Amino acid sequence: MLAIVVTPGSPGGERLGRVEEPERAGDQLLVRTLALGVCGTDREILDGRYGWAPPGRDWLVLGHESVGRVTEAPSGSGFAPGDLVVGVVRRPDPEPCMCCMQGDFDMCRNGGYRERGIKELDGYGAQLVPLEPEFAVKVDPALGLLGVLTEPTSVVAKAWEQIDRIRYQGCRPAATALITGAGPIGLLAALLGAQRGLDVHVVDRMREGTRPELARMLGASYHSGPIADVCRSAEPDVVLECTGRPEVVVEALRCLAPAAVACLLGISPRGRALNVDVGALNNELVLENHVVFGSVNGNHRHFAAAADALAAADPLCLGRMITRSVPLVDWTQALERRDTDIKTVIEFADEAQELRNREM
Numbered sequence: 001m002l003a004i005v006v007t008p009g010s011p012g013g014e015r016l017g018r019v020e021e022p023e024r025a026g027d028q029l030l031v032r033t034l035a036l037g038v039c040g041t042d043r044e045i046l047d048g049r050y051g052w053a054p055p056g057r058d059w060l061v062l063g064h065e066s067v068g069r070v071t072e073a074p075s076g077s078g079f080a081p082g083d084l085v086v087g088v089v090r091r092p093d094p095e096p097c098m099c100c101m102q103g104d105f106d107m108c109r110n111g112g113y114r115e116r117g118i119k120e121l122d123g124y125g126a127q128l129v130p131l132e133p134e135f136a137v138k139v140d141p142a143l144g145l146l147g148v149l150t151e152p153t154s155v156v157a158k159a160w161e162q163i164d165r166i167r168y169q170g171c172r173p174a175a176t177a178l179i180t181g182a183g184p185i186g187l188l189a190a191l192l193g194a195q196r197g198l199d200v201h202v203v204d205r206m207r208e209g210t211r212p213e214l215a216r217m218l219g220a221s222y223h224s225g226p227i228a229d230v231c232r233s234a235e236p237d238v239v240l241e242c243t244g245r246p247e248v249v250v251e252a253l254r255c256l257a258p259a260a261v262a263c264l265l266g267i268s269p270r271g272r273a274l275n276v277d278v279g280a281l282n283n284e285l286v287l288e289n290h291v292v293f294g295s296v297n298g299n300h301r302h303f304a305a306a307a308d309a310l311a312a313a314d315p316l317c318l319g320r321m322i323t324r325s326v327p328l329v330d331w332t333q334a335l336e337r338r339d340t341d342i343k344t345v346i347e348f349a350d351e352a353q354e355l356r357n358r359e360m
């Protein structure tokens with residue numbers, strides 16, 4: 001069968017290769033991949049800056065954002081052939097830490113976790129993939145290919161869960177959220193914020209096009225001006241920083257409303273120094289009772305919450321987030337960056353094409 005194969009640490013070796021079809025172990029599902037989303041982490045792996053091959057070999061099957069159709073399922077697994085499913089990315093470390101032991105492997109303490117398509121485990125970028133039922137999540141059949149948005153949504157579902165926990169004891173409920181960046185993570189964060197009934201503001205550099213249109217369709221206000229101006233008028237008590245751009249991170253942290261919670265979700269380029277008055281920033285954080293935290297990955301609970309959030313969303317809006325689909329044979333085109341891109345997906349099976357035609 002065909003699979004997208006990379007050699008972590010060695011850029012340029014990626015290929016659409018033939019690998020052996022997986023033998024389904026007794027307790028596993030076999031899933032036919034329909035679509036695979038591409039994100040910054042995949043690009044980092046392809047650039048040789050991230051990723052680990054499984055022990056004993058130097059290659060890895062890429063892909064951690066996927067949606068697929070179950071072709072085989074053991075009885076009693078809770079799944080049946082035909083189910084539309086998404087695989088959870090992370091697996092607990094083999095010698096589980098306290099967090100992994102209780103299913104909170106997204107919070108792994110000792111770094112011994114593994115991740116499909118990223119760290120020591122083959123990903124979902126193959127025509128057929130084995131999947132453990134306890135790491136599979138059913139998605140609404142009506143979503144079809146849009147189920148590929150479940151993994152990025154799980155990342156923001158976890159961020160919002162953390163925000164809810166932190167704000168739980170706040171003296172007033174969160175009313176206004178600021179999202180920096182209108183890429184897939186920013187827009188999905190806006191979706192979940194709007195579903196929570198918050199007044200959501202999205203800031204991005206793009207002045208026109210799909211990003212502002214989508215943000216508004218999701219129920220958010222869209223701004224392309226300075227973050228400080230938006231903060232002055234909106235006074236957000238929740239901020240989700242989704243760009244990872246160092247200057248945006250600092251600007252967002254410098255204009256929080258009192259007792260705000262800021263969640264950092266972006267991965268930044270390294271090696272770029274900024275001239276920041278850390279003392280002034282520290283004083284603002286301390287004197288205004290701010291909480292700033294980082295968040296990555298999501299566990300099974302967050303994938304389930306993501307599947308629910310997507311099922312409740314406007315499919316038209318979700319469909320517009322997928323700005324480009326390329327067939328598996330042309331998969332490298334998915335790596336090109338275009339200004340109009342939000343989420344690019346690689347379509348694996350003929351069924352993917354059929355589903356897309358039906359959506360259009």
Ligand code: BGC
Nearest residue numbers: 039041089118155296297298
């Ligand atoms: C994925 C996470 C993963 C992280 C680091 C992100 O792109 O969405 O699931 O934990 O990369 O490997």
